Amino acid sequence: MSSPVLVSDTHHDVHTDHGHHEHHKQSFITKYIFSTDHKMVAKQFMLSALFFLLIGGALALLLRWQLAYPGEAVPLIGQFLPELIASDGVIQPGLFIQLTTMHASVMIFFVIIPLAVGLFGNLCIPLMIGTDDMALPFINLLSFWLYFLAGIVAAAGFFVQGGAGASGWTGYPPLSAIGGLGQTLWIVAVFLVGFSSILGGMNYVTTVLNKRAPGMKMFDMPLSVWAIFITSVLMVLGTPVLASAVSMLFFDNVLHTSFFMPDNLTVASPYANGMKHSGGGQPILFQHLFWFYSHPAVYIMILPLMGVVSDVLSTFSRKPIYGYKAMIFAIMAIAFLGFIVWGHHMFQSGMNPLLGTTFMLSTIVIAVPSAIKVFNWLGTIWRGSIRYTTANMMALGFIATFIIGGLSGVFMASAPVDIYIHDTYFIVAHIHYVLFGGSLFGIYAGIYYWFPKLFGKMLNEIWGRRHFFWTFIFFNLTFFPMHILGVGGHMRRIHDPNVYDFLKPFQPWNEFITIMAIILGFSQLILFGNIIYTWIWGPKAPKNPWNANTLEWHAPSPPPHGNFLAPVRVYRSPYEFSHPDRADDFHPQWLAPGEVEIEETTTVSETQNTH
Amino acid sequence: MILAAIPSFTELLGMFDMLKWFPENVSTFGHELDNLFAFIYYISLGIFFLTYGVLIAFMIKYRRKDNVKAYYYHGNNLVEFTWTLLPTILFAGIGLYSDGMWEKTKYEKKVPVPDVEVQVMGYQYGWTCRYPGPDGTFGRQDRNQMTTSNRFGIDSADAAGKDDIVKDGSFTFPINRNIVVGLSASDVLHSFFLPNFRVKQDAVPGQWIKVWFNGTKVGKYELACAELCGSGHYNMRGEVTMLSQADFDKWLSDESAKKLGVSFAVSPVKSDSSATKKNDSTATVVAVATTDTSKTTNKKSK
Amino acid sequence: MAHLTETETKKEYLKVFFGLMALTVLTVVAAVLHFPESWGKAGDTLHIGIGILIAIVKVLMVIYIFMHLKFDHPYLRFMVIVPVFLFFVLTFALNVLGP
Amino acid sequence: MSGLVLDHEPVSGIPHGKLAMWVFLASEIMFFTGFFASFIVLRNANIDLFTNSAQALNKWLALLNTIVLIGSSLTMALSVLAIEKGNKRNFQLYMTITILCAFTFLIVKYFEYTSKFSHHIYPWTDLFYSYYFLTTGFHGMHVIGGIIPMVWMLMRSFTKKGYHNHVRVEVLGLYWHFVDLVWIFLFPVLYLMFPTSYVPPIH
Numbered sequence A: 001m002s003s004p005v006l007v008s009d010t011h012h013d014v015h016t017d018h019g020h021h022e023h024h025k026q027s028f029i030t031k032y033i034f035s036t037d038h039k040m041v042a043k044q045f046m047l048s049a050l051f052f053l054l055i056g057g058a059l060a061l062l063l064r065w066q067l068a069y070p071g072e073a074v075p076l077i078g079q080f081l082p083e084l085i086a087s088d089g090v091i092q093p094g095l096f097i098q099l100t101t102m103h104a105s106v107m108i109f110f111v112i113i114p115l116a117v118g119l120f121g122n123l124c125i126p127l128m129i130g131t132d133d134m135a136l137p138f139i140n141l142l143s144f145w146l147y148f149l150a151g152i153v154a155a156a157g158f159f160v161q162g163g164a165g166a167s168g169w170t171g172y173p174p175l176s177a178i179g180g181l182g183q184t185l186w187i188v189a190v191f192l193v194g195f196s197s198i199l200g201g202m203n204y205v206t207t208v209l210n211k212r213a214p215g216m217k218m219f220d221m222p223l224s225v226w227a228i229f230i231t232s233v234l235m236v237l238g239t240p241v242l243a244s245a246v247s248m249l250f251f252d253n254v255l256h257t258s259f260f261m262p263d264n265l266t267v268a269s270p271y272a273n274g275m276k277h278s279g280g281g282q283p284i285l286f287q288h289l290f291w292f293y294s295h296p297a298v299y300i301m302i303l304p305l306m307g308v309v310s311d312v313l314s315t316f317s318r319k320p321i322y323g324y325k326a327m328i329f330a331i332m333a334i335a336f337l338g339f340i341v342w343g344h345h346m347f348q349s350g351m352n353p354l355l356g357t358t359f360m361l362s363t364i365v366i367a368v369p370s371a372i373k374v375f376n377w378l379g380t381i382w383r384g385s386i387r388y389t390t391a392n393m394m395a396l397g398f399i400a401t402f403i404i405g406g407l408s409g410v411f412m413a414s415a416p417v418d419i420y421i422h423d424t425y426f427i428v429a430h431i432h433y434v435l436f437g438g439s440l441f442g443i444y445a446g447i448y449y450w451f452p453k454l455f456g457k458m459l460n461e462i463w464g465r466r467h468f469f470w471t472f473i474f475f476n477l478t479f480f481p482m483h484i485l486g487v488g489g490h491m492r493r494i495h496d497p498n499v500y501d502f503l504k505p506f507q508p509w510n511e512f513i514t515i516m517a518i519i520l521g522f523s524q525l526i527l528f529g530n531i532i533y534t535w536i537w538g539p540k541a542p543k544n545p546w547n548a549n550t551l552e553w554h555a556p557s558p559p560p561h562g563n564f565l566a567p568v569r570v571y572r573s574p575y576e577f578s579h580p581d582r583a584d585d586f587h588p589q590w591l592a593p594g595e596v597e598i599e600e601t602t603t604v605s606e607t608q609n610t611h
Numbered sequence B: 001m002i003l004a005a006i007p008s009f010t011e012l013l014g015m016f017d018m019l020k021w022f023p024e025n026v027s028t029f030g031h032e033l034d035n036l037f038a039f040i041y042y043i044s045l046g047i048f049f050l051t052y053g054v055l056i057a058f059m060i061k062y063r064r065k066d067n068v069k070a071y072y073y074h075g076n077n078l079v080e081f082t083w084t085l086l087p088t089i090l091f092a093g094i095g096l097y098s099d100g101m102w103e104k105t106k107y108e109k110k111v112p113v114p115d116v117e118v119q120v121m122g123y124q125y126g127w128t129c130r131y132p133g134p135d136g137t138f139g140r141q142d143r144n145q146m147t148t149s150n151r152f153g154i155d156s157a158d159a160a161g162k163d164d165i166v167k168d169g170s171f172t173f174p175i176n177r178n179i180v181v182g183l184s185a186s187d188v189l190h191s192f193f194l195p196n197f198r199v200k201q202d203a204v205p206g207q208w209i210k211v212w213f214n215g216t217k218v219g220k221y222e223l224a225c226a227e228l229c230g231s232g233h234y235n236m237r238g239e240v241t242m243l244s245q246a247d248f249d250k251w252l253s254d255e256s257a258k259k260l261g262v263s264f265a266v267s268p269v270k271s272d273s274s275a276t277k278k279n280d281s282t283a284t285v286v287a288v289a290t291t292d293t294s295k296t297t298n299k300k301s302k
Numbered sequence C: 001m002a003h004l005t006e007t008e009t010k011k012e013y014l015k016v017f018f019g020l021m022a023l024t025v026l027t028v029v030a031a032v033l034h035f036p037e038s039w040g041k042a043g044d045t046l047h048i049g050i051g052i053l054i055a056i057v058k059v060l061m062v063i064y065i066f067m068h069l070k071f072d073h074p075y076l077r078f079m080v081i082v083p084v085f086l087f088f089v090l091t092f093a094l095n096v097l098g099p
Numbered sequence D: 001m002s003g004l005v006l007d008h009e010p011v012s013g014i015p016h017g018k019l020a021m022w023v024f025l026a027s028e029i030m031f032f033t034g035f036f037a038s039f040i041v042l043r044n045a046n047i048d049l050f051t052n053s054a055q056a057l058n059k060w061l062a063l064l065n066t067i068v069l070i071g072s073s074l075t076m077a078l079s080v081l082a083i084e085k086g087n088k089r090n091f092q093l094y095m096t097i098t099i100l101c102a103f104t105f106l107i108v109k110y111f112e113y114t115s116k117f118s119h120h121i122y123p124w125t126d127l128f129y130s131y132y133f134l135t136t137g138f139h140g141m142h143v144i145g146g147i148i149p150m151v152w153m154l155m156r157s158f159t160k161k162g163y164h165n166h167v168r169v170e171v172l173g174l175y176w177h178f179v180d181l182v183w184i185f186l187f188p189v190l191y192l193m194f195p196t197s198y199v200p201p202i203h
């Protein structure tokens, strides 16, 4: 099977791994639920993760309410909260930390990672390297369903006795080891979603290494693919360590072993049934293992989007990426360094201060490749011809907020400065600047950019821009003041800041943040409205709406099963925009030298008709 | 209610003046830490304005215009090299500056000779503090005697423990003295956070960690828990009262009297020695004695 | 192992198998023996260390011959080298500089 | 519109399944890295406890299991060879032995576990046993995870169509060798911490 096979009948499902045709119409189940087609898996990841975004955001708004108006009943929703965790609609301390924990867990494990690698990995890799599907379509399907299952397990926590996991998204023992069923479910969910990541990552790595179209060398791949490829390596190597950490935590939590439990704790778990921990373990050990994964994980959450942003920026500036190879080496450097900086989350944890020095220096170094990326983006728009589509605005928004988020990272990277700001809202501000301002803006950029390809319809640009402006403005109004709270010493994860006198002056800021957050939350509904509207009534998308160069725009919108109409060959690097010798300002990768594209679906050579 | 929460324009501008939001600093090294923060802050502000300036200028200048084609350019290695090197140098500076402060505040071997040495234990949800009492030594600790009423596990068989003073929730220290806290926790992780002293250190069960500070101003300051430790985490507040040496001595002898039912005329060994310590190096006895206790508790079955 | 015939390969496998067996016996013997005090304390790191050293040799044999790494694409070596490197990073941080 | 099959040769020259399995094994190494790294830390902090508790383990059963597992690795390699050469009989023979070895391993493990339980030794008894049950438990689960596809392949090979997907067998073989390899480490680490004649400080 060395040469590609063309099959012309649409209704016949082609099973690549068996090489024979099954002549039946796909039922709903095989088409939408157990489809192994990468585009369907991408859609599944996208829709479920966006749904989780609503959930996670709603949890955030609930906890924001408590911070702004402690002791006041939550309007509208409050009356539906069960009496156990909220009395008369007022959020109780126990519920509050469940909200924090689940907000972050949902956002990280069920929104950003699935969107960054689940959605864009599935969407971009096969299309952008010019192939028909993933290397292992079944594993792909499995990866999605494990994720989905994990989502259900995590959410189930809210409905069991004692409530959901309540040790922060970091789940530090001993607290997490003495938690109840909800905490156990949280652990299981993390394990499952980690397994899903590993399966996804191994699939992406294999696909990129094995299924590139003829002519496509590694250094002909778009930066999105590069970024996701390297991210997958991070996932494959990092996630199993998290899996082993939560396995041990599971033992501690359920079987009352003592991996993370020191001798003679004066509290026994209320769930221990009289069983006592034997002791001898070390709480800090868990933190090491956790961050050994979770620091790379924050780069798992940003690198793919850095790739996406590079592609979007280059396309809409009509200019080649500035320093394509430097960008790739920067991604590699970030990925590598990402594995040796995890201790910067633990400066105050009681680990050996010598390690603090080591980790501080490596962390500061990691800002260098990030700086290279920022400068290269600026270089890319320099002397460009910038089109302000929604996707591009989101990408520029990404850069703008990532700079702030990254700079606040440098404060914390300096261990002595971190003494004061550790576990304050300064960290919370950093988190949201890099994760919302960075990752989520990048994701939005990608969604607006590739929606036409994935769904075959053009998202509404006017509403798209409104979405951007509302989000960008209220994002900054919500999260910038958190730096102030942080500098003021406002701790994270506290249910009622008014307990402390030194925090009382900051209460107006808390109110302000909450109001802005509510507006921010509701502005996200624009995106959902836009997607639903477009899906049903939106205008059909042309094959290459943005005049971009990469291979996915060679496939019809939406691409059929198998993606391309004819075998693809790659002739040049992905960013050949505005070449002075060409009339067009773009030169797609798939066009043979001298060939021009005249119509939607057929390619014709300049001199003679080949078909 | 909602309108009142919206700050004025000048207040919004004031957001950029980060440094003014710090709570008052009352420790000796606090202002050095603040200066380090300020150093990074001004660098960041510079980079922020630089990158934003460039970004915004490019966004305006190079917006799409008819008949203007973008510049076909793939980048320049020399430029690439320069903007790799410059931040590296800058970061090396930040790193070096920071490392000095880090060693000073956290390295165990840099902990100064204590004038007052105490132990603090975090628990769900509060703080408790043990002073060695008039004899200047902590009573032996027995892990098996740790209960909610004897959080330090003070061995009832050890005479040195009889005069140990244990205070719950509110602690008292003298100003201008090196205060060294042996920190631990009895159940889950906590974090010993004194905002005004710029001190933060996680309290880890099963481990004793040394924290030190030196307060410069008399007054009452808040102690917070900064590590999530359960539903009462937000409420795990403590108080630190800083007194002049004389007031502190008096406080200490009053407390000892309460504890032992005897009154001490003049303040005992401990604070005397600290008054003369500046030129008397033998005063480290106290430190040695306390290191011993921490050894018995620190090292496990080895 | 394309360049070897079936019987040659089989021979190779058997060699490895008997090598592994021999090393297993060696491991057990080493665990039974007493070593001079100057080598290290029994029950401390000495015996476990010897065991691990032998295990590493065994594992290399399995990886190189049974798992064909010796003959396969050089890409695949990274799949072992990189995780092992990270193992050392983690272990170094946890133990050498550790708590 | 049409469906297009672009099933050209793998660019890297390694079949998809095999490459993916190696990537997966890299990830498995990291999984056990988490366990081993923390084992080293906690053992160093509790050496006496670990050496004392390890006395109760049966190193002869473990030795038996080591031999069984290494043997199964050999037969697995041979069955991969057989199916590559199209030798159906040999494939079935070696695969059967492999499966039998795997079951033997599990049965021995079962006896080890039950004997521990009968002595009231459970995962929560002490830190060493926590490790013992954690690592051998995960290893045992990997063994079970290997047996299932082995049995499936063997059954398929007895059907009329037979089983010819030698890449899959090779991939499974890689996995199986990895399972063996983990055990090669577990054996000295858990069972052979001290000389047999060693007299423990307590007990």
Ligand code: HEA
Binding pocket: A170, A298, A299, A301, A302, A344, A345, A363, A364, A366, A367, A370, A371, A372, A374, A402, A403, A404, A405, A406, A407, A409, A410, A412, A413, A414, A418, A421, A422, A423, A427, A430, A431, A434, A435, A438, A439, B047, B051, B087, B090
């Ligand atoms: C997408 C996610 C993401 C990203 C990309 C980053 C990026 C960085 N992070 Fe962040 N981080 C998180 C997510 C992320 N982080 C999360 C979720 C937490 C909290 C976890 C928790 O506790 O709950 C956290 C916490 C965290 C801490 C722990 C704080 C604490 O708990 O006390 C630290 C400390 O060093 C840190 C540092 C950094 C640094 C140095 C970078 C660098 O990579 C940033 C590099 C970028 C730049 C520097 C900006 C761009 C560069 C220029 C404009 C060039 C010029 C700049 C200079 C010359 C300075 N982060």
Ligand code: HEA
Binding pocket: A053, A054, A055, A056, A057, A058, A060, A061, A063, A064, A100, A101, A103, A104, A105, A107, A108, A111, A112, A168, A169, A170, A428, A431, A432, A435, A436, A439, A440, A478, A491, A492, A493, A494, A517, A520, A521, A522, A524, A525
């Ligand atoms: C990608 C990650 C991500 C994202 C997008 C967000 C989004 C938001 N976060 Fe999140 N946050 C984290 C990651 C993220 N967060 C992490 C990692 C932590 C650390 C947690 C820890 O300490 O363990 C954290 C912690 C955290 C805190 C600190 C909690 C504490 O320490 O006590 C706060 C407080 O203000 C907060 C607020 C918000 C707000 C207001 C949003 C807003 O942007 C949300 C906007 C809202 C929506 C997008 C949804 C809109 C929904 C509706 C309009 C209702 C419709 C409802 C239904 C249909 C059900 N977050």
Ligand code: CUA
Binding pocket: B122, B123, B125, B189, B190, B191, B225, B226, B227, B228, B229, B230, B232, B233, B234, B236
């Ligand atoms: Cu104690 Cu938070």
Ligand SMILES: [Cu+2]
Binding pocket: A294, A295, A298, A341, A342, A344, A345
């Ligand atoms: Cu980090």
